[in-house]
Amino acid sequence: MPPYGAEAWGMDIAIIGGGAAAVGVLDALASAAPARGSIRVFGPSPHLWRGRPYGPDLDSVLVNAPPAIMSIRHADPGHYGAWLGGRGDAYLDERLGQPLVPRAVYGEYLEQTAEKALAVLRERGRWTEVVAARVVGAARSGGRLVLRTEDGGEHVADRVVLCVGGGRPHDHYGLAGAPGFAGDPYPLAGTLENVAPETDVAVIGSGLTAVDVVVSLAARGHTGRISMVSRTGMLPHVWQRPGAHRPRHVTTERVRALLDDHGAVTLDGLAGLLRAELADAGEDFDALLADLRAAPREDPVGRLRRQIAAIDAPEIGRRVLQETSHTVGPYAWRLLADDDKDRLRALFRVATSVASPMVPVNAARLLELFDSGRLDVVRGVERIERVHGGFRIDARGPDTRRTSWIAGRVVNAVNPPPHAIGQDAAALVAALVAEGLVAPCPSGGVLAADARVRIVGDLAGDGPFVTSGIPGVAAQGAAAARAVLAAAP
Structure with a gap:
């Protein structure tokens, strides 16, 4: 037990949640954390570090993206691919030209990354602990926070990182408990x-x-x-074989330039960046837009057949949209006005289909x-x-x-809406709101209302409506780790 309250001990960090987001935070802390202080992870899952998606399951349940965008280490896109190594040869998707492993195998990667991060932190003198209990309450105590677990335990922290994940599927038809x-x-x-x-x-x-x-x-x-x-x-939509094109117009830097030049970022301005990207490649922005708008009305089997035929097609349009929705999208989203956000939300089904293809x-x-x-x-x-x-x-x-x-x-198989507060986290979120540590966001999720709290994953209410993939979670985790360490004494 670390000597809480002892000035020499340093900062005590609590990570609430034991899935991929927590692994991203831990890995980032291990790369830069000073030796003083403690790190506690609260994860009641029997499959720690894997979260709901990456626990033991059938081999037919595959990771839905190639290795290049599945690294949980934000600063090292090749981290997962290096871990996978030659094992990937057994799981090659020949049409994509990339290995697509069962999710349980990816869970092993998360598990080993977390355990290695903990080992590094301990070697550096950090006191670490994994608490197999759900956090259900939080309160201020002087300049610190006291977390209460479902077993009645209390744990003190200087900084808290929420990594509780999303909710579970909604029972839209009231069938819960029905046999079958x-x-x-x-x-x-x-x-x-x-x-x-x-x-x-x-x-x-x-x-x-x-x-x-x-x-x-x-x-x-x-x-x-x-x-x-x-x-x-x-x-x-269907994944296309990755190409060599890298966006030159649809980038964070160009979005920032829109803000600097016009004082605002609009949906029309973002569309202009994509139009320029496609024009450089000799492609028609309007044709891409028409195809996307037709998606909800088109025969799904016919569209599937066309998209399978286009896996190797050279056009960059959908590839750019898919990539930048996760890289540029979160930054651009926070700069948009509410009416533009509403316009995008109206396209939710098409947007998520493009951003997260099969x-x-x-x-x-x-x-x-x-x-x-x-x-x-x-x-x-x-x-x-x-x-x-x-x-x-x-x-x-x-x-x-x-x-x-x-x-x-x-x-x-209906996914919960973006920024949904899961049943397992409802009591904790209510306590955090009551203490003024987080605030409900009108569009869902919560916003940090206290500098001592950081939020990683879809619970963050200021994030885009597209469900966070591993790239987004890794980026948020690294940013949370930087913010926590910047406040260290």
Whole structure:
């Protein structure tokens, strides 16, 4: 136990959460933290450092991005690729030309990175501890903060970094507790274990989580009907093979120049940067925009087929949008006026589909299932209810025709909204708000209201509406570590 209150001890840091965001913070601290003080990590998960997405699961549940953008060390984009080494050869997605490992393997990377960071900190004289308990309260105590855990423990800290992650899927149709309904699909190894191969399965949603469910069902030899059911029926875009182009106009520096030259950053100004980027490459901005606007209305299977055919296409438009949504997007978002933010939020489904596309190996598997008649997409779902023998699903398609059928199982694959406050973190966030340490953000999430608190991940209310990927989490984690260390005595 460190001697809290002893001036010679230095700064005591608390990291609340034990997933990828916490690993990013720890790794950044290990690279620069002075020897004095303590670091406590509060992580009640049985799969520490992996978070919800990267725990043990089926091999069919893949990391959805190539190694170049999956490094948890913000200052070293090659960190994950170096760790993966030759292991990646066994997981090569030939269409993408990159290794795409099972998420559980990526979880090993996070786990080993965190443990190495802790070892480095200890070698330097830092006192470290992992507390396997959830933090449910916080209060001021003089110039310090007291954190209360669910087991009644109290822990003092000078700085707190919130890394609690997002929420879990919402139960839009009130099916919680119904036999045959899976409210949270992960880990899929457990969710799909007792699904008979011939059972008709409805998957609520048509995004990346729904893709994971469908592909994993197929990998287990499922023969029954699988339906992806949602309001829009729009599938994610498909990753294109990485190219050599690096943005020259859609950059943080050019966005900053917009601010300096015009006193504001607007959505039209950002569109101008993308227009210039495409013009330099001889491409048509308006054609790209028209294609994106057509996404919600186009037949999803036809669009999927076109995008698979374009995996190797030379056009840079979607590649630039996908890359810069995570690199430039968070900076630009904070400079936009509220009306421009609302314009972007109205395009949420298309924006997230472009920013977080599906990997080619999964796209090809989906197309095979569609072509075989074993998979369909149903748009305009209005109601799902438990009935004798399963679940009745009612939908009204784009042509206004109604359809209805019975599914034996329903898997909820709807992702929580951006900046959602998860059930596990609700008590803590309420306590932080009550103490004036954070403040609710009108668009969701919370904002730090005290210099002693930093927020990493989608809980940060001033972040963009696109769910943070590993690049964003790593960048936020490094920034939080810098801010904490800058305040060290």
